[in-house]
Amino acid sequence: MSEPNTTLQSPAREVPLFSMSRVWTLAISTLTQLVRMKTFYFLFAFAVLLLAVGNFNFASSPAQALSTVKKVSFGAMDLFAWLFAIVATALLIPRDIEDRTLYTILSKPVRRIEYLLGKLFGVLIVIAISLSVMFVVCAGMIQWKEMGYIADEIGDSTSEQITEDTRQAILLIQKNGFHPELAIATLASFMKAAVVASVTILLSTFASSSLFTIIVSVLVFLVGHAHTMATNFWLAETDNSIVTQMLLKLFKIVIPNFQIFSFSEGIVQGATVVPAAIWQMGGLTGAYLIVFMLLSLLTFVDKEF
Amino acid sequence: MSEPAVEVKNLTKIFSPDLSKNHVIAVDNLSFEVAAGEVYGLIGPNGSGKSTTMKVVLGLMAASKGSAKVFGLDSGDIRARNEIGFLPENPYFYKHLSGEETLKFYGKLCGIKGSELKDRIAELLKLVDLEGAAKRRLGGYSKGMLQRIGLAQTLIQNPRLVILDEPTAGVDPVGSRQIRDLILKLKEDGYTVFLCSHLLEQVQEVCDRVGIIFRGRMRREGTLDELIQIESQTAMTLENASPELIGKIHELIASDAAAKVIEEGHPRTTLERLFIQIADQNKKEESA
Numbered sequence: 001m002s003e004p005n006t007t008l009q010s011p012a013r014e015v016p017l018f019s020m021s022r023v024w025t026l027a028i029s030t031l032t033q034l035v036r037m038k039t040f041y042f043l044f045a046f047a048v049l050l051l052a053v054g055n056f057n058f059a060s061s062p063a064q065a066l067s068t069v070k071k072v073s074f075g076a077m078d079l080f081a082w083l084f085a086i087v088a089t090a091l092l093i094p095r096d097i098e099d100r101t102l103y104t105i106l107s108k109p110v111r112r113i114e115y116l117l118g119k120l121f122g123v124l125i126v127i128a129i130s131l132s133v134m135f136v137v138c139a140g141m142i143q144w145k146e147m148g149y150i151a152d153e154i155g156d157s158t159s160e161q162i163t164e165d166t167r168q169a170i171l172l173i174q175k176n177g178f179h180p181e182l183a184i185a186t187l188a189s190f191m192k193a194a195v196v197a198s199v200t201i202l203l204s205t206f207a208s209s210s211l212f213t214i215i216v217s218v219l220v221f222l223v224g225h226a227h228t229m230a231t232n233f234w235l236a237e238t239d240n241s242i243v244t245q246m247l248l249k250l251f252k253i254v255i256p257n258f259q260i261f262s263f264s265e266g267i268v269q270g271a272t273v274v275p276a277a278i279w280q281m282g283g284l285t286g287a288y289l290i291v292f293m294l295l296s297l298l299t300f301v302d303k304e305f
Numbered sequence: 306m307s308e309p310a311v312e313v314k315n316l317t318k319i320f321s322p323d324l325s326k327n328h329v330i331a332v333d334n335l336s337f338e339v340a341a342g343e344v345y346g347l348i349g350p351n352g353s354g355k356s357t358t359m360k361v362v363l364g365l366m367a368a369s370k371g372s373a374k375v376f377g378l379d380s381g382d383i384r385a386r387n388e389i390g391f392l393p394e395n396p397y398f399y400k401h402l403s404g405e406e407t408l409k410f411y412g413k414l415c416g417i418k419g420s421e422l423k424d425r426i427a428e429l430l431k432l433v434d435l436e437g438a439a440k441r442r443l444g445g446y447s448k449g450m451l452q453r454i455g456l457a458q459t460l461i462q463n464p465r466l467v468i469l470d471e472p473t474a475g476v477d478p479v480g481s482r483q484i485r486d487l488i489l490k491l492k493e494d495g496y497t498v499f500l501c502s503h504l505l506e507q508v509q510e511v512c513d514r515v516g517i518i519f520r521g522r523m524r525r526e527g528t529l530d531e532l533i534q535i536e537s538q539t540a541m542t543l544e545n546a547s548p549e550l551i552g553k554i555h556e557l558i559a560s561d562a563a564a565k566v567i568e569e570g571h572p573r574t575t576l577e578r579l580f581i582q583i584a585d586q587n588k589k590e591e592s593a
Contacts (some may be wrong), residue, residue, distance in 0.1 A: 015383045025413040029399065037399035099397035104458060107363045107391035107468075108414045109383050304366045 007009060010084055020108055030122020036174045038069045038127060042080065049076055050141055057118075062149035066142060066176040066248040067269070073138045074185055074268045080134070081127050081193035082221060088123050089200040090213040095115075097282050102305060114295050120201055120293070133187045137177055146177035179274045188264035191285040195256050196221055198292035224258035256288050308377050310466045310497035311339035311362055315371035318357050318521075331357040331520035339514075340463070340553050341376075344488065344498040346512035348505060354521035355501040356394070359470055362499070363391055375466060389416070390459030394471040396451060400444035404435050404454045407443060408461055415462035422531055429457040433487065449480025460496075467491055469500040473507060485511055509533070531566070542572055 053072045096102040105115060153169050154162065162170075200217040207213040223230065231248060263277050339345040360366040360430040362373045364380045378385040398407050405426060412422045430436045433453040443451065446514050459467050473481040480549060485523040488511045491498055499575070502508050508515060509529060516526040525532060543550075558564050 021416070022414055025410065029402075029410055032406075033399060035402050055390070068470060085411065100393045100395075101395045101397060103363075103365060103397060104391060104411070104455075105395060105414065106365060107386055107389060108411060108462070109386045109416070110414050200554060302367065305360070 002262060005021060011242075018111065019114060023121060026105075026110075026115060026118020027121035027125060029090045030092060030119055031125045033092075034122065034126045039084070039088070040130065042084075043130060043133055044078065047137060049073075050137060061172075062152070063176040064173045066145060066149070066173065069142060069145060070138075070176070070182070070268050073134075073141070074182070074189075074264075077131060077138070077186065078189040078192070078264070081131060081189045082196045084130070084219070085129060085193040085197040086125070086200050086214055086217040089119070089197045090204055090217060092119050092123070093201070093204045094207075094210050094213070096305065097305060106305070112300050112303075113293070116205075116293060116296050116300060120197055123197050124194055127197075130189060131190050132184050142178040146173060148176075149173045149230045156196060175270055179270075181239070181267050182280060184273050185264035185267040187278075188261045188267075188281060191281060192258060192261040195258070195285055195288045195292070198289050199256065202292050202296040202299070205296050205303065215222065220255055221258065221288045224256045225262075227252070227255065227257035227259050253291065255285070260284050307341050309338040309374075309388045310338075310341045310343075310376060311345070312339050312374040312377075312498055313358065313362065314360065314373075316361060316368050316373060317370035318354070318361060318366065319369040331521055332361070335518070335521065335523055336371075337516050337523060337526060339466075339499050341495060341497050342492075342495055344492050344511050346508040346515045347499070347501045347514060347518055348508050349518035350502060350503060353518045355518060356470060357521075358518070359468060359499075359501055387459070387462060388465050389578075390462070390464040390467045392452070392455045392459045392467075392469045392472060394450075394474050396455040396521060398443050398451070398455065398458070401442060403440050403442050404446070404450075404457075405439040407454060408457055410515065411458045418461060425461060429460055432460075432490070433457045433573045434483070447480075449476045449483065452480065452484055453475055453487070456484065460491075462485070465497075466497045466499065469498065471502055471504075472500060473502075473504060487576065509571065538567065 044203075050069075050073050053069050093102075096105070102115075106112070150170050150173055151174065153166050196217065199220050200213060201211045203216050204210070207216070231252070260281050263271075263274070267273055308326065311402075314336050316332050316335040317330065318333055320329040321327070335358060336352070337347075347358065349355050355368065358373075361397060362375065362380050364382075364386060375385040376388050378388070398437040399410070402410060408426045408429060409422065412425060412591065417425060430439050433456055435450060435457070437560050438450060443454065446454065456469075456472070459469075459501075464567055469488070473484050476484065481500075488498055488500070492511075498511075500508070500512070512529060514526070514528050515532055517524045517532075555566070558566055
């Protein structure tokens, strides 16, 4: 048997308390994984849906047609974002455990919070890229249709001067057409997806199956949309005791209030954006992300594999 | 004397699968040390506590009682993981990554960057003989190739301790021999190797010291010579011995009332060696 030449004498290297570089490495790996799983193929489905909606003549007026295109396309974007956040996140961690890839990752100098953040950021990068692409496609489609409708209105006008009726019709088309605030609606969809993804990560740190994680995440998402209604109902049905108040507070923390993102529906329908609502949405999204990632870490830090 | 690479003291690991009183003692008051630079094999049947012990050393599990240290650092200390390279049994790395990307991923996790990482990847791909498959995705790798890229992954940050869990499980004899040769190369290069296996022949070939674990307890431990030699018997292999000489030896043995011949015959090669010999011969014939 061969004898060792010399034993390796490197001293223990210091490991930083937190490394953004490791989080980034894990996020990029997650992004690559999702891209190579061909998740971006759904963008073709989205483009087909958009073309179908855009060319289907189901509305009585150009303004209504534009409004419908916006509602359907932004609704589809929102649906994609939260659904993808749940499904992708629910699959990633259990798969790493099942395939024992997690063993090799955690046996490197990687902190568990870095692993969780890496997975979350990877999913969020995919959602951000997808939403950006969909937004650009949507914006292009709406503007193209808007310009077409305006040209039609001008063309239909018999006199050389634009009549007041035509001017009003153009204004109505423009009101229902593209406006930059739609980017805020897309941002709201992204933030909602980020919160859903963090809830799903928390669930997948202790759930025994991906199916359970997906079902519970969807339930949390649905209940979160009836947050105010559920709270009011609870207060009306029960006495306003300290226990009730405590349970309500717990409910408010555990179940995120997804109604804070619903103002985006108003934006799509042409409502004015209130800056305070954006700040509130951003602040609450950040708070939810911190709370859910800390809770995830609490359940994951001592988890044995 | 230098610090031991692995120091396990009175380690006990108890599982409570259903939160009831039905505890399962996976490891029971286990103590052993792996000296720096040696190849140590922990052997035992399935369910004997080998993998659990390994996971505690890796910091993937916490000890119920006792302790595990790596180069003096508590196994739960993240700095200890800079000293360890780990290859799990039947590893499944990300199939969507190529061999080169896999090493890059693990290298970056260890904080290695730029040209240092590039050079290290090239060096390791050469070591495990996967230069030709570097750009191929792991989904297309054979089991032996996966084990070899796994071994390269364990070495990416140049750890002092390499932990291998059943390193040749499911690998054919040729692949198995390649991995065995790599383990011997690691020893030559000064790495400490701690391996778990139930393939005794392989352990015998590569290990300096062996611990035999059964139901979570250490039953025997020592150097290979100490463990496998039968003190009361002596073996002698002769070459070109004439029948006359054999006859004389028999006469001598017969003259001693206490001594007797237990076994006699021609030494045999192992099936593994024969298989490898034929495979090598085929390779040579094909390349000729």
